[in-house]
Amino acid sequence: MHLTAELKRKADPVATSAPTPAIEMAEISRRFGDVTALAQVSLSVRRGEFFSLLGPSGCGKTTLLRIIAGLDIPDEGILRIAGQDAAGLPAHKRPVNTVFQSYALFPHLNVRENLEFGLRMKKTPPAERARRVSEIMELVEISELSSRRPSQLSGGQMQRVALARAIVNQPQVLLLDEPLGALDLKLRKQLQLELHALQQRLGTTFIYVTHDQEEALVMSDRIAVMNAGRIEQLGAGCDLYERPRTRFIAQFLGSCNILEAAVQGRTGGRLEVRTKFGNLEMDLGPSARPLSPGDACTLAVRPEKVALRVDRNPHNANCFPARVAELIYTGSETQYHLEAAGGMLKAWVLNTRVGHQGLHAGEEIQVQLRSDALILLDD
Amino acid sequence: MHARSKTLTTSAAVIYAFLYAPIAIVVVFSFNAARHGAGWQGFTLHWYRTLLANEQALSAARNSLLLAICSTVIATVLGTMLGFGLNRYRFRGHRFVSRILYLPVFIPDIVMAVSLLLLYSLLRQWSGLFQLGMTTMVLGHVTFQIPFVAIIVRARLAGLNPALEEAAHDLGANGWQTFWRVTFPLMIPGVLAGAMLAFTLSLDDFVVSFFTSGPGSTTLPILIYSSVKRGITPDINALSTLMIAASALAAVTVTLLQRNRKV
Numbered sequence: 011m012h013l014t015a016e017l018k019r020k021a022d023p024v025a026t027s028a029p030t031p032a033i034e035m036a037e038i039s040r041r042f043g044d045v046t047a048l049a050q051v052s053l054s055v056r057r058g059e060f061f062s063l064l065g066p067s068g069c070g071k072t073t074l075l076r077i078i079a080g081l082d083i084p085d086e087g088i089l090r091i092a093g094q095d096a097a098g099l100p101a102h103k104r105p106v107n108t109v110f111q112s113y114a115l116f117p118h119l120n121v122r123e124n125l126e127f128g129l130r131m132k133k134t135p136p137a138e139r140a141r142r143v144s145e146i147m148e149l150v151e152i153s154e155l156s157s158r159r160p161s162q163l164s165g166g167q168m169q170r171v172a173l174a175r176a177i178v179n180q181p182q183v184l185l186l187d188e189p190l191g192a193l194d195l196k197l198r199k200q201l202q203l204e205l206h207a208l209q210q211r212l213g214t215t216f217i218y219v220t221h222d223q224e225e226a227l228v229m230s231d232r233i234a235v236m237n238a239g240r241i242e243q244l245g246a247g248c249d250l251y252e253r254p255r256t257r258f259i260a261q262f263l264g265s266c267n268i269l270e271a272a273v274q275g276r277t278g279g280r281l282e283v284r285t286k287f288g289n290l291e292m293d294l295g296p297s298a299r300p301l302s303p304g305d306a307c308t309l310a311v312r313p314e315k316v317a318l319r320v321d322r323n324p325h326n327a328n329c330f331p332a333r334v335a336e337l338i339y340t341g342s343e344t345q346y347h348l349e350a351a352g353g354m355l356k357a358w359v360l361n362t363r364v365g366h367q368g369l370h371a372g373e374e375i376q377v378q379l380r381s382d383a384l385i386l387l388d389d
Numbered sequence: 390m391h392a393r394s395k396t397l398t399t400s401a402a403v404i405y406a407f408l409y410a411p412i413a414i415v416v417v418f419s420f421n422a423a424r425h426g427a428g429w430q431g432f433t434l435h436w437y438r439t440l441l442a443n444e445q446a447l448s449a450a451r452n453s454l455l456l457a458i459c460s461t462v463i464a465t466v467l468g469t470m471l472g473f474g475l476n477r478y479r480f481r482g483h484r485f486v487s488r489i490l491y492l493p494v495f496i497p498d499i500v501m502a503v504s505l506l507l508l509y510s511l512l513r514q515w516s517g518l519f520q521l522g523m524t525t526m527v528l529g530h531v532t533f534q535i536p537f538v539a540i541i542v543r544a545r546l547a548g549l550n551p552a553l554e555e556a557a558h559d560l561g562a563n564g565w566q567t568f569w570r571v572t573f574p575l576m577i578p579g580v581l582a583g584a585m586l587a588f589t590l591s592l593d594d595f596v597v598s599f600f601t602s603g604p605g606s607t608t609l610p611i612l613i614y615s616s617v618k619r620g621i622t623p624d625i626n627a628l629s630t631l632m633i634a635a636s637a638l639a640a641v642t643v644t645l646l647q648r649n650r651k652v
Contacts (some may be wrong), residue, residue, distance in 0.1 A: 080554050101558040108559045118574045127570075131561035155464035179491065 028091050030093035032057045032183050032215035033078060038087030040073055047073040048084070049239040055183070055217060060209050062226040063220045065236035066262065071219045072111075074236070075185050078217065080104045092182045102131070107176035108185040111192075113168045122147075122156045122173050128179040135190035146178040150208070166197050173205075183215045190225065204230050205261070223263050227251070235259055251312075253295070255388050260310040266354055267316070268387075269309040273301045282379070283309065286352030287377075290328045292384035299388070308387040315383035316357035318369070319376040328379045344368045348377060412633060430467035436627040441630040449612040456523065456598070456608060457591040460530035462647035465497060467531070468538025469576070472583075475539065476546040493536045502600035505529045509601065521603035529601040530591045537590065539581075545579025578646050585643040589636050 026060045033055040040048040055061045063071040076082035080101030081285045089096040109130065109152060116124050122143060126250045129139040147153045160168060169189060176184055181305065186205075190198045206229045220226050226233045227247040234244040235258075241248055243259045254260035257268060271283035271290070281294050281301065292309070301307060320330075332350035341361075346369065348355045355377065359368065369375060419437070440446050475487055481540050493501065505525070512519045519525055533581040553575070557567040595610035602611060609632060 079559055081558065100563075101555070102561045102563050106559075108556070110552045110556055112550055112552050114556035115551060116553060116571060118571075127557070127562075128560035131566060175560070309426075386641070 034090040036088040062230040062233045064226040069236040070239040105182040107181040113172040273305045310385040313356040313358040317378040419630040436623040453608040460589045464534035468535045472539040472542030498596035534587035541583035
């Protein structure tokens with residue numbers, strides 16, 4: 011509720027000091043029959059930001075994008091686009107444009123006519139229209155496709171045309187709905203970098219929907235991770251990866267070992283917990299919730315932050331023996347499945363040395379979970 | 390090509406022979422110089438020339454074309470609107486209305502024809518209008534053409550990516566602009582295919598035409614029927630061949646339209 015109040019305060023010109031955000035959303039809800047697609051989502055996207063909505067399919071990210079575009083109407087909540095209330099503003103009057111997942115290029119028009127569509131609707135004079143379309147075609151390198159029909163284009167070319175058709179209208183916010191989803195991995199990686207460079211160059215606010223966590227990490231200034239119609243955590247990619255707040259974030263963004271733990275004691279910034287791997291010490295972040303002995307909690311540790319040692323040093327804290335149960339060699343790293351007395355654990359080791367290296371299946375080693383590698387989760 | 394099963398090839402050949410033998414015979418005999426009998430007595434275009442000089446045949450051809458064109462235009466407009474409405478709007482009884490759209494396709498022509506005849510005679514008693522003739526024939530043809538047009542147009546719309554209209558809205562087009570600049574151009578292949586089918590159906594129709602025609606509105610199928618009663622003559626073979634050619638042309642046009650406008 012306070013966010014709604016805050017939005018109202020921001021709308022007051024006297025109170026405004028910071029630039030208006032590109033998108034402001036307060037308690038947006040959307041239900042389809044019995045299914046809640048969005049449950050009171052509040053969000054603010056800064057101007058010029060590359061913002062990603064990341065989540066598994068069915069999490070509500072596309073619905074959220076469609077609501078911003080005006081292609082879907084929320085049941086409740088407030089939406090402002092560039093400071094203007096979007097309620098009652100139909101899709102064709104909003105200063106946003108969309109790159110659709112299926113590209114949705116008009117099959118009866120050629121590439122140039124597709125690009126001209128939006129400008130024609132806005133009654134841009136023909137001379138300016140032609141100039142802007144040519145400029146954009148050069149920018150995304152599709153000038154030579156000008157007279158082709160969409161059916162004569164490859165997937166990558168269609169993607170560029172769809173992008174060009176949207177940005178030629180110079181929208182306040184560009185909405186992208188998994189635009190690279192249908193392309194092969196190599197092209198996707200190349201276009202990720204191109205998209206990011208394009209966004210930097212144009213300075214337009216991009217809102218990018220994807221289910222691919224790596225894609226979100228590569229391009230975004232900030233990411234909102236969505237789950238079951240809610241934003242589970244919002245922040246820069248590095249924050250989300252290094253300090254996941256929930257089990258879902260820890261496991262959706264990258265890979266994680268999850269440990270159930272019971273608090274044993276607390277001394278200053280350190281917590282002692284009992285886990286299936288024995289008693290462990292961990293650092294507490296500044297924002298940790300109050301925990302007292304006996305409380306149950308959940309810990310996460312990233313597999314690449316699990317340290318493996320061949321030597322036995324009884325003075326090392328958070329150490330326990332384990333056996334290599336299985337290993338997967340992926341080139342740059344080797345992924346070990348370790349079997350300790352308390353259970354299984356994943357550990358990824360970067361292959362930094364030249365030549366054959368690493369441990370063999372069945373080998374006995376020491377595992378160390380360093381106190382700063384343990385993350386305390388909220389759930 | 391690998392050697393296919395001989396049985397398969399043979400049975401395919403037999404089926405095609407079965408399908409095309411009657412057509413082939415009519416076409417061949419339309420060029421046969423023999424007036425009677427089954428023997429080949431040399432190639433001639435005589436029967437086509439006779440046909441062109443036959444005032445009755447020409448008038449029947451004019452009637453057939455007039456009937457086909459009028460009924461096709463009306464049925465295409467109404468059928469397209471119906472197909473669009475059924476695709477776009479959901480209302481109470483939508484399922485029922487969609488299902489009974491197919492009914493006239495399955496109802497035997499003869500039942501349709503008798504029903505129309507009865508309807509016209511009732512309407513004639515009440516209003517004094519609906520004298521049998523070209524008008525009643527056009528109306529009769531429109532009734533059986535509409536479902537075909539509507540079904541084809543609806544299938545075309547159902548096959549379109551719904552994101553296309555959303556993209557148009559997103560790019561600043563209002564509902565009206567979206568319809569005329571995106572939806573309608575994309576519907577056209579379906580509309581034309583429906584129109585071609587309706588045209589062919591009208592051109593070939595005998596039963597409904599026969600029951601609803603009046604004096605002076607004889608069409609080609611009716612003329613052929615009444616001539617054949619007096620015995621098959623070679624100029625009827627020529628006429629039949631021309632009708633086959635016209636129908637084939639329409640069918641090929643439909644196929645080409647659907648191929649070229651593939652989306």
